[in-house]
Amino acid sequence: MEYISTRGSAPALDFEGVTLAGLASDGGLYLPCEWPRFDADEIAAMAGLPYPELAARIMAPFVAGSLSDDELLTLCRAAYGRFAHAAVTPLVQLDQRQWLLELFHGPTLAFKDVALQLLGLMFEKFLARRGSNLTIIGATSGDTGSAAIDAVAGREGIDIFMLHPSGRVSDVQRRQMTTVRAPNVHNIAIEGSFDDAQRHVKRMFADTGMTSRFNIGAVNSINWARLMAQVVYYFAAGLQLGAPHRPIAFSVPTGNFGDVFAGYVAQRMGLPIARLIVATNVNDILHRALSEGDYSTGKLTPTATPSMDIQVSSNFERLLFDCGGRDGAALAQQMRAFEQTGAMRLTNAQREGASGLFTSARADAAEMARALRWAHEQAGQVIDPHTAVGLHAALASDLDPAIPIVTLATAHPAKFPDAVERATGVRPALPMRVGDIFAREEACSHLPGDYEAVRDFIAERATEAG
Numbered sequence: 001m002e003y004i005s006t007r008g009s010a011p012a013l014d015f016e017g018v019t020l021a022g023l024a025s026d027g028g029l030y031l032p033c034e035w036p037r038f039d040a041d042e043i044a045a046m047a048g049l050p051y052p053e054l055a056a057r058i059m060a061p062f063v064a065g066s067l068s069d070d071e072l073l074t075l076c077r078a079a080y081g082r083f084a085h086a087a088v089t090p091l092v093q094l095d096q097r098q099w100l101l102e103l104f105h106g107p108t109l110a111f112k113d114v115a116l117q118l119l120g121l122m123f124e125k126f127l128a129r130r131g132s133n134l135t136i137i138g139a140t141s142g143d144t145g146s147a148a149i150d151a152v153a154g155r156e157g158i159d160i161f162m163l164h165p166s167g168r169v170s171d172v173q174r175r176q177m178t179t180v181r182a183p184n185v186h187n188i189a190i191e192g193s194f195d196d197a198q199r200h201v202k203r204m205f206a207d208t209g210m211t212s213r214f215n216i217g218a219v220n221s222i223n224w225a226r227l228m229a230q231v232v233y234y235f236a237a238g239l240q241l242g243a244p245h246r247p248i249a250f251s252v253p254t255g256n257f258g259d260v261f262a263g264y265v266a267q268r269m270g271l272p273i274a275r276l277i278v279a280t281n282v283n284d285i286l287h288r289a290l291s292e293g294d295y296s297t298g299k300l301t302p303t304a305t306p307s308m309d310i311q312v313s314s315n316f317e318r319l320l321f322d323c324g325g326r327d328g329a330a331l332a333q334q335m336r337a338f339e340q341t342g343a344m345r346l347t348n349a350q351r352e353g354a355s356g357l358f359t360s361a362r363a364d365a366a367e368m369a370r371a372l373r374w375a376h377e378q379a380g381q382v383i384d385p386h387t388a389v390g391l392h393a394a395l396a397s398d399l400d401p402a403i404p405i406v407t408l409a410t411a412h413p414a415k416f417p418d419a420v421e422r423a424t425g426v427r428p429a430l431p432m433r434v435g436d437i438f439a440r441e442e443a444c445s446h447l448p449g450d451y452e453a454v455r456d457f458i459a460e461r462a463t464e465a466g
């Protein structure tokens with residue numbers, strides 16, 4: 001499979017190339033040059049496959065030329081063998097039509113593990129093949145950081161530098177990162193918001209002083225391999241609820257638009273998805289973009305759902321590209337203007353392309369808490385606040401009641417115990433697999449919020465490209 005950039009001027013790469021590159025050299029994001037499609041018979045034949053086999057079946061067209069079917073299956077079995085549930089992503093019924101897809105059974109308790117456990121193994125395989133090394137630089141609003149660190153800690157040929165906004169991630173989230181003691185793991189608490197941290201990371205990818213010295217790689221959802229791995233659980237849920245013969249809807253707690261974009265890819269590949277509901281908290285740039293065509297950044301409000309406290313959703317660019325006629329030159333111009341002014345209007349083609357499949361909804365703190373209580377009282381399920389934002393949107397949907405709605409349960413409730421306890425009176429316990437993070441010592445460097453400080457810190461510690 002060949003991959004092209006959303007901004008039209010970076011070289012096309014194969015799967016191995018885009019996995020190691022992360023961001024494209026023109027500032028764009030990589031996408032497959034065409035969407036593989038499964039017909040109804042092929043989808044029906046996937047019913048009942050164990051998760052690792054389903055994963056290998058769905059991803060095979062995307063990795064063709066870089067991994068054989070056998071290599072891919074071996075990696076999937078190793079990655080998903082570390083999950084604490086035999087189904088990997090089990091489906092739980094809440095009422096007649098509402099379902100939860102539990103994506104938090106991996107080592108760090110959020111859906112990020114589903115993709116990052118696999119990505120860590122792919123990095124190792126590709127680097128060994130090339131005899132080279134990788135400097136991973138990432139920004140996290142909480143969950144990406146711990147999942148990425150778990151996935152690469154101690155792995156050969158990889159250093160990881162993870163920036164988190166100082167004081168703005170939960171204690172559990174921070175400790176899951178800072179208590180991992182491996183010489184290749186570097187935690188950085190940085191002044192400012194998640195968006196500020198993400199901006200530093202993006203700038204580093206464009207800083208030739210850095211890119212000429214280091215092989216810089218990405219674990220944020222700008223990395224295509226992450227989205228690819230997330231497509232699988234949409235199929236897993238759909239198959240259980242009657243696909244290809246019955247349409248399904250998904251409600252997705254959304255921040256960087258990665259998870260919900262994976263749903264879009266599943267639909268393009270043939271899964272009968274009737275609707276994708278983009279659920280946001282009060283940081284609602286995506287809700288405004290999809291409902292009014294107005295993609296403009298506002299002031300960031302910290303919420304009880306920090307992984308969705310985002311003003312700029314990187315992966316939205318992928319949707320704009322695909323829906324807007326795949327015109328890289330035009331999109332590059334649109335994105336440059338957005339980067340200068342912090343605002344843009346969607347084109348008519350982009351709005352029409354998105355409106356057929358996507359709707360959006362926003363939940364404030366009270367609505368989030370109400371959905372959390374509803375799950376507990378009506379369905380006996382303790383859910384996390386991010387999941388509750390998705391469930392609020394699912395419960396408010398005006399979709400045909402015959403269509404089941406699956407809310408993606410993106411984190412384990414024990415990651416956010418205070419908000420869960422406030423809403424339900426129940427304080428969820430951390431599962432055993434997380435270990436004694438509250439007893440272990442933390443290791444973390446604190447940096448001011450300027451790019452140069454981050455750059456110099458990394459340049460002093462990273463391994464030069466071989």
Ligand SMILES: *Cc1c(COP(=O)(O)O)cnc(C)c1O
Pocket residue numbers: 110111112143144221253254255256257258259260307308386387410411
């Ligand atoms: C990362 C994250 C999200 C947002 O996912 P995106 O792919 O960035 O849209 C939602 N909920 C939780 C718990 C997360 O960790």
